[in-house]
Every structure is written in C-alpha cells, then in structure tokens.
Amino acid sequence: MVLKKVFGGSTEQKVLENIKRHMQILFSASGCFKKGLEEWDKKQMYCVADLEREGDSIRREIISTIYEGAFLPFLRTSICRFVEIVDEAFDALKDAASEFEHLVPKLDKEIRDDCIEIADINQKMCDMLMIAFDTLFNKGDLREKTLAIRIYEKKIDDMKIDLISRLRGKEVKDFWEGKILSDFITYLTHISDVIEDASDYLHIINLSMR
C-alpha cells in the first residue's frame, strides 16, 4: 500500500520504467563489450559508446522528470544518486572500450581469458542489479540480491589482484603501451565497484521507504 502511494503516480512510473531501461542498456553494453573482447574486434566496441550515449539521454530524462516533481522530496536525492552511479558504470565501461581500441599487441591468451571472465561477471552483475531493483517494488529479499552482487565483486577483486601481479612482470615496449594496458585493466575492474555502490544505494532507498 505504502509502495503504491510512493511509486504509483504516472510520473513516478515513467521514472521507474526509464531507470529499468537505463539498466537494461547497461546490460546490453556490457554484453557488447564482452563480445568485442571475445572476438577481439575493435569495431564491435563502437556499440558501447553508442549505448552509453543512449544511456546518457535516458539519465537526463530521469533526472528532469524527478525534478519536475516525481516522488516525495526525501526520496528524490537517493533515486537521482542511484541513477548517477549507474551512469558512472557506463562511463567506466566506455573508458575500458576506448582503451581497448588503442591496445597495440594482442593480450596473452591467459590474460585475455581473465579479462573476458571479468567482462562476463560484470554483465552478470548488471543483471543482478536489475533483479535487485525489481525487488524494491515486488516481493523478495533485497539483502540476498545485494549479497550476490558483493560475491561477484569479491571474485573480480581477487582476479584483479592476480592479474595486476602478472602484468607487472610483462615487458612493454614503451610508456603508452604500458599506460593503455594499465588503464584498460583499471577501468574493466572498476565497473564492478560501481555496480556494488549502486546496489548499496538500493539498500539506502529501501531503508528510506520504511
């Protein structure tokens, strides 16, 4: 009943639908990124920037609708912040795709396999974030969804440590080759941190509604 009062209006519904669309686009962009890595196709990566732009315009629409009066004032900041965090995940993904375009030598198979696995977990995290968002308005335990996101994040964290220690021993020809590779790994592994932050915000929104 309370949920219906808080989220039941037409502008609120419009915002919620757009937030879902925003996350769905993030999921698609993650899938596109993963495919680009698997096929080692730099042209495939262009779709990430396209989807990021689409995500950007939806984010602007969401924020405008909220400031036009959707939701009770105490909820507006949390919802806006959640949307902005999801947008940060888009930025990290776009940055990783952009660095990928400049990676000069093809990565060693072992390192590439790890990057593909991280990209796969990132996509699963996007999916879990959508599930967690749905749980806010439907029956379900939000805590178990955010725990699943934390489990995924921890896995990427462990892989990151291992990956970095192996990359330290890798020989690079010049400064830019090393910097691009380092930035690529940094952005790729940062996406999961941001999605975890977004799921934490869902928990805050859930608490504010009680």
Added chain:
Amino acid sequence: MKVDEIMIKKLESINADAPIYDAIERMIDKRIRSLLVKPRDEKDVYGVITVRDIVFKVLGKNLDLNKTKVGDITSKPLICVNKGVDVEHAVNLMTKSNITRVFICEGKEIVGIISLLDVMSAELIKKAREGHGA
C-alpha cells in the same frame, strides 16, 4: 548445477621438494588456502597441501619452515570428481571424506577445484536469481 560451472580453473601448484616457507608465501600472495603439489617423478601422483596441513603438521609442531619440504606433509592421492557431475555429488563427497575442497578432473587432467566457499557463493547467487531466469 554442474561442478564445472562454478569451479576455479586457475590452479596454483608447487614442487614437492620446495620448502614449506615457499608454500606459505605463495598462499599469502595469492590469497588461497591450498596448493596443488606436482608429482616428484612419473610414478608419483599429484597431491594437495592446505593451510590446515601447514598449521597442524608444521607450525603446531614447531618444525623448521625452511627445512620441512612440501612433499613431507602433502595429502595424496587427490580426491577428484569428473567435470560433468552435480555440485551436490561433490558436496556429498566432501562430507563423507571430511574435506573442504575437491578437484575436478577430465580424464587424467586436473582442470579445476571447488571449495565449500565456492559452493556457498554459487548457491547464494542461484537463490538470488530464483524466479528471474538464468
């Protein structure tokens, strides 16, 4: 859920004649709790050394970490399951054998490992996804 869906494919291994100190260093650096021990020769088989082995069999007995060799405390043979078996089967095996990790084999090759923590994480994720597709 099959074991190969949740197994860790990256296996850290160590030589049987390496000192325990090297094993400890490797486990701390890689944040892992066990190492695969390579066979000494063609007649030998793979084994495993765990944090538990090091604490109970070396540290607990005040043995020298540099003089004691990995091979001295290695558990052999490995407890393996085939790649395509259910996680439930692996868990039953862990319960019966009172162990916390099982190796995954494909023929004679060791292709992965699952621990209780991996099983728990996978089950929690599965539970969180219930009713939301794969």
